[in-house]
Each structure stands twice: as structure tokens, then as C-alpha cells.
Amino acid sequence: HNITCKVGYPYLKTAEEISIKISFQFNASYLLENATVHVYATSDSEEPPETLRDNRGHVTIPVKYEVGLIFVSVFKEHHVIIAANDTVPTAINTPEQIGDEVTLHYRIEKGEHFPMPNLTLQILFPNITAVKNTLLYLTALSHSQNAICETSYPVDPLKISAGKPFVLSKIKEPTKDTIMDCDTYSCASINCALVPSDVYQVNVSLRVWKPTIIKASIHSLTLVAKALLRSENSSLILRNDNQKLETMIKISKELPPGTVPLWVILLSIFAGLLILALLIFALWKAGFFKRPLKKKMEK
Template identity: 25%
Template structure:
């Protein structure tokens, strides 16, 4: 060290060995004169235009596990302040020596060296290659929210370069993704803010070595549907060339979806009734009552968002405009229901026109047939009840109960009347529908409930009179034909043939009769 001043000065310094050592490892070098410490102090006296040196001997510990981190020595120095000396008041004060310092630098010098080792790459660069894959439950292409199952994150770390010292892996994901555990014992992980930081217990990953690490993750049940990004990054404390850093990171997309499997079931009580009895005249024309019950069950793993159930029942008997069935009351265990006003207008009549005698006769002697009265989607001839059930959690059900009344007189209209009339109602789950965030297992699940109306086969009064008259006419015709046939067969004629023997036959008296000659004598 050269000092361009004529005065002398003492420079004090602190020398520290192995400044870059890892905090989890002891210092690899120490100074023997100061025990086991890695630091020492000293001073040198400078002279004008002379190089002054001080030598220190350091020792390497026996067991050194970190041969990858460079060894750096650091010396910080300062100039000792000279003591004040007495001098004449007239003489000039001696100048204080100063140390030259460049802008932005301090009075610190460093020296760095590396352990000698055999390397395959330039500058002993490592080359970490990371690949990752998400394994979702049931091998689906999406993760169904609320299914209660974990996600398997499979990663593979390959070192294609030189030995990698302190390899580590970090996971970063949103807050509604939770880390459960790592499946490999040789890997330890700590949960940090925004992710997980993992390290390998073997301290180093040798060259051309492959390591498989699997993680278990979970998703918060209250999460919203969407695509979630999970990033995985691998790094180490070794130098890695910039062109090798491109495959150190893997980004995965986790599709979160609502997996909905909604079913609907329905039943009615009673299931059948008999119509066509003219002798009974009820006070209320809507004399038949029915109770419909529909159950909507979510069997899917996720909640059904904004569930809607539409129930349709035949409103009239085509081609007539008379009201057949009316809804008197409805209740829902969840949400609200209301009647749709987008249906055809019907006549609220109880006194319907009578069917002609000829039509009644034709119907009575016709073959018994069945007619189905059903509703199509958005059918204006049907009464439509729309129920907004809201969110239906997984495994939960909602019940809709409907009370209806039916006018059996409408079923007697002809044409249109049949021996068996089947009144079918249909319930369809119209929401949720499949979109970018919802996967529906069954498209438009529906339930059909039927009520059978059986004609009693009792002839009306007009038909009874017709049968009696026709029977009498047929009976008279049969009697006339029978008499005619008997007359033709000669049943009404007697034939008496008197023979000569019958005229001359003797009396039945056993007394013999005398000849005429004898009697005369």
C-alpha cells in the first residue's frame, strides 16, 4: 500500500474469511490465532512510497460439505486519528493524512476464490430442467368444486448440468388453493406467503440425476369457478447460465368448474279416477283433486347455482277452449314459484254444451282407445309454474308441492273423448345450463307424472233408450221371422184322411153282430 504523503500513519483493518458462507453451515475457514473465529484484526504502519504488507494464515475445516459456494475474504480498513501534539502558536498545524475514496465505494477490499472441482459445463454451470403435471380426480379434464378430493401435482426435476447445490422448488398459487403435503420423505416444505418453498435434504443434486416430487393440493369449497394458474420454479445456489434458465419454471392451468348433476322426480296422488257418471251432479264442477310433488336433487359434487324448475300441466282439452285443470295452491321448500302469464286464454265455464245423441251412440259402441294429453316445451296450451330455487348445494334437495283441481265434464266432450284419458305433467330443470364455468352431467333433466281417467262405460240415458228401442225392434223382427218360418213349414195346417176301413170298422163292442139275413127271419 503506497501513501503519497511524507507523514507516517497507522491503518487499522478487520479481516473476515468466508463471507459468503451459508447460514445453515459453519464457516469453512477460520483464523487459528483467534480460536475458531472467521475474523481477525490488525494494523500496518505506512511509509512514503513503500508497499506495506501483513500476512495472515487461515485454516480449512475438516468436514466441508459446501464446495460450491465461492470463498470470499473481506478486509475493511480505516486510518487511525493522530494524537494532538504541542506546537508554537506561530507554527502551522501538521496536515492530517486522509484515505482516498472513490465515489460510491467504501474502505473495503474483497478477494474471492473457488474450490477446485471437475466440471462438465462452462463455469461449472448447473442445468435444471423442470416439468409438471396436474392429476385431477377421476381423470377429468376439470376440477369439480366441492367434491372434497385433493389434487395431485406431479413434478420431475432433472439436472442435465454439473452438480446442483441446495436445489429447491417453490410453488405459487392463489389463496383459495391449499397445500396439504409432499409425498417424498427426502423433501421438506414450508408454507410461505402465497405458496410453498421446498428443499431437498440431500443438499445437492448430482449431475444427470432425475428426481420426482409429488404434492397434494386442495381447493377451498367456497371458491368461484374459473381458471387458476399454478407456477412451479426450480433453482439452486449454483451458477446457471442464462440460456439454461428457460426450463426452470413450469406454469399449469387448473380449470375450476361447477360439476352439476341435478335430477328431478315426481309423483301424484291419486293416480287415477273414473269419469262419465251422469247421475252424480257435484256442486263444484272441479270435483277431482290431485296433489303433485316434485323433488329436485343435486347429486353432483358442486352446488347448483341459480336452479330453476319449470312444471307444465295440460290447461285444456284440444280443440276446446274450456279449462280442464287449474292450480289452486303451490309451495316450495326453497325459493319462490309463480305462474307464467304466457299461456293461452281459456274459458272458465262449468255448464258445457251437451253432446248429441248420435255422437254418444257412436262413442259408446266404438273401440276403447287411449289419448295422451301432454305438454311440450313452452306450450301455450299448458299451465306453466316456474320455481326459482336459488343455489342448491351438493347432496341437498328442494321439494315443490302443487294442489290441482280437474273438471271431468271437459273430458266428455266429443270428438276428443276416449275410453282412457292420460293427463301428463312434465317438470324440467332449465337452469343451470352448461357454459364455460358449469359442466352439466344430464342435459335438461325432466320428470313425467301421469293421471289416468277411465270412462265408466255406463251408457247415458239417451243411449239406454236407444238400446231399448233397438232391442224391441230387433225382437219383433226376430219373432215375425220365426212365425213366418213356422207357417211355411206347415206348422199351422191339420191333415185328416178317412179311409174306408175306418168307416166300416166294427164297433168296439165284443158282442158279435147278426147278419142281416138272419135278423130278418
């Protein structure tokens, strides 16, 4: 496209500047990596040949297209409750003895306007504690045919689903943390290459390793699993809200009968002190503490 503009009519003053604003509208069916603008300045007046070289210039602008895909997780939170009478067995013989199952479902759908780029999906979840006790155990991984997935942590590495018993370690769990995520703890990863398609589906099945939670001296724990989506095409980018999804796995332990939670004790103490302060304030306002001691001494 050629655009001709008459500027500085009838003439430009010395050191005078002219600003020109150009707006572009791009065709979604024909994607450009760059937009180049060439500018030429001509004049009706005569100009010495040695100054003609600065009468032209160009600027190249990289073009980024925001892909309007849909990236969702079926569940944002999972809640797991461990009974007060649960104990640590000597061995695990079936997947059900490991603990409750948590399934992560991820779905990606193509947007309306732009083509789907090559994508990479990375799923991270905390799998062990600092002393190598298991937190989340990977039992199954399934995905659509247009996804190619590899794991850093094998599916069912102990072969428990195949009937192989696993003798539990007696190592205690010293952790005091109530939140574990991949920023501070070791995490297993699942990396999926997604070839351009309309719909993708990735499902991850995990088991909460109940013996570790029972051995830990904490009453609640939140495990944070996250999925990171990245475009492999520098021109087709993702919105910020389509780049990361987090799933909270909230685990709580029931207290034994007759046990009062610490927060109840602290709340009761605080309420008692507050009532005492209000009572003292009411007595002070009523003049209870204003005794005529000085007058009695004078008499």
C-alpha cells in the same frame, strides 16, 4: 402447489414424447370456477434464446360441482275413473262439478357437501286440447316462502270457487289421442325462482275437466305433467335424474252395461284363429288329410 418432475433421464431422444397425468381433489368448502395449470420446462443443456418461448404453457379447466340435492314428487301416477252414467251438465257451479282433484307435490332438499345454488323450477301440464276444450283446470297453488312463483295460466280464472257459474260450451271434442304431453299439446306453465335454502315445497292443485273427457270418443287418456329443475349457477350443476320429473294422470271411462270392449273382441278372434290353426295341425299330424285318392283312381 408446485410439482417438479425429472423427465427423460438421463436425456430425451429426438422426437420422444413424455406424458404426465395429474389428478385433482377439490375442497368442497372453497369452490373454484376454474383450475389453471402452468407448465414450465427447463434443461441442464444450453438452449438458443429463440427456442425458449415454447418451454412454457398453461391450460385452464372449468370446474363443475355436482350438487347432490334431492328432488322428489310424492305421486308418480294419478288414476281417475269417470262413471258410465256421467253426463255433461249445462253449467258448472262448484269446483266438485269440474271433476276429480289431482294434486302435484314437489319437494327439494339440500345435499350434504355443496351449497345450494339459485334454482328455477318449471311445472308444465296440458291444459287445453287443439279445439280449446279444457283438460286440466288450475284451482290452487301454494309454496314455501323461499319460492317466488308466477303462472302463465291464472289460478281459477273462471272464478268457479267464488260461486260464479260457468256455462259449458257445446263444442265437441274430436281428439283420438290417448296420450297428451307438452311436446305435442299446448301447456300451461308455473315458473318458480328458488332462492338458496335447505328445503323447498311447491304444491299444485288441478281438476280434471270431466266434460271434455265425456265428449271425447276415447275410453282412456293419459295426461303427462312434468317439472323441470335448473341451476342458475354454471359451476353448480344437477344430476340428470334431478333435472326432470314426470307425473302420469291416467283417466279411464267406464263402459255402459252390456258393452264389450274392442280389445276383448279382437282377443277373442285371435284366440279362435289360434285354436283353429292348432286343430288343423293336429289333424294333419294324424294323417287325416292323406287320403288314398290316387290308388282308388288307379283301381
